[in-house]
Amino acid sequence: EEETDSAYFLFDFDTQMFGKTVLLSTGARFFETTLSSAGISKGIYTEIERDYSDWLPSLNMLLDITDNVLWRFGASKNITRPSIDKLSFSANVSQASRDDGDIGSIGLGTPFLQPFESINIDTAIEWYFNKQGFISLALFHKNIDNFIxxxxxxxxxxxxxxxxxxxxxxxxxxxxxxxxTPENSDSSVIQGAEFAFSRDFDFLPEPFNRLxxxxxxxxxxxxxxxxDVQGTGENQVKTFAGLSNQSYNLTFYYEAEDWSARISSAYRSDYIxxxxxGNTDQDESGYHDTTYVDAAAHYQLSDNFKLTLEALNLTNVRxxxxxxxxxxxxNTTSNGRTFLLGVSGQF
Structure with missing residues (x-):
């Protein structure tokens, strides 16, 4: 069982910086979590109760550099609690056959896990133009501790x-x-940059101005x-689990009065x-890079009914x-292509 009590305060106000108006939102949340766990540990019925608490401050700033250019800055501290199954006195014993010489596996929970926390800093410059699009560049930095x-x-x-x-x-x-068995790891740092762009091509001649x-x-x-990578007893520095070095999304769309269509591509580079x-069979496992292509369209049949069509994974990515x-x-997983045809009604 897990019980959390919390309280927070928040201030929203504006001030002046370099003769420009700055919007500020700052505050903090205090929480206290009590955890109790009971079960069989080492063959003995065991029950423990522990609690932990912390302050989670945050700050968000917005500066209007010009009417169309904004600067944003944010800093915060967050936590993520372990899932309940990882916190319980539990054992999951596999029922795999040993006929082929395989070694059985057991998953154990532990109630002594700490929540992992992150300190986050990010900033961005955003330029909005012609009421038809924007360009932004953002930088981010995270310090992560106690990752599970x-x-x-x-x-x-x-x-x-x-x-x-x-x-x-x-x-x-x-x-x-x-x-x-789950356990808390050492500190890690994640940092990076993001570029975003959105634009209606209204400067093109008809009918391409709807692109x-x-x-x-x-x-x-x-x-x-x-x-203890690959059971050698040695520690190694590798890429943070689940983190791709590069990713992008690209969408082209066409918006007409009665219909619209779009095609999108999503790329993610390989990741651990x-x-x-202690796993002597491999030093890591992960996924190769993928590029998915999807499409969608709709046609307004009447004021009340709309026909929709979606196509997922057009390139049949594995x-x-x-x-x-x-x-x-x-292992290779192939989900194939998916086509969805639908009608929506509004009454």
Whole structure:
């Protein structure tokens, strides 16, 4: 069980800077969380209760440099609590067959996890022009602490204090299992930049003046320390799990009086999925880069009815999961193309 009490205060006001009006929003939230967890630990019924608290301040500023150019600045501290399943005294014993020589696996929870926290700073310049579009450039920086990773060990089942009833026929308490436990990792830093652009092409001759484009590009860089990589006992610095160095979205659209259509592309470069401490089979796993192309259109049949058409994954992209930094093929998922036809009514 998890119970959180919190209170916050917030101030919104404006002031002057360099002869320009600055809008400010600042405040802080105080919280106190009480966690209680009960279950079987090392074969013994165990119940613990602990609490933690903190202040989470935030600041947002907006400066009108000109009528069309804005400068934004933000700073904040956030937390993310571990999921309940990771905080419980629980054990998930796999029922995979050992006939092929596979080693069974066990997932354990721990109520001693700390929430991971981040200190975030970002700033942006935005230029709005002709009431038909904008350009923006943003920079961001995050300090992340206590991020939750998984620790993997090869342990004898009997040392875990779990009941024999969870074992399959033919298994014994002397068998070895791959035991995975969540734990808090070391501090990490993520930083990057984002460019965004949106524009109606109203300067083109008819009928092309109804065209437009929306796009953004993000570059991000972030490393973290992983412990006991591939069971060697050595720690390695690798890319932050789930973080792609590059990503972009690009959309072209056409807006007519009775119909509209758009085609979009979304790219994400490869990224690490996980680095499991003590896993001797691989030093990391992750996904290769992907580029998805989708399309959508609608036609206004009448004042009350609209026909819609969507097409997803037109390029039939496969998601490729690799194993180890030597890029061994591990798994491929193909969802195919999806077409959706619909009618919406308004009465």
């Amino acid at each position: 990773v998984e620790k993997t060990e090869l342990l004898r089942y009997g040392s875990l204090g779990l009941p024999e009833a969870l074992l399959q026929e033919g298994e014994s308490v002397d068998d070895l299992f791959i035991v995975t 437009g484009m929306i796009t953004n590009y993000t570059w991000a860089d972030g490393d973290t320390l992983y412990r 999925l996980s680095v499991q401490a 998601e490729e999961l690799y194993s180890d930094s030597s890029d061994r093929a591990y």
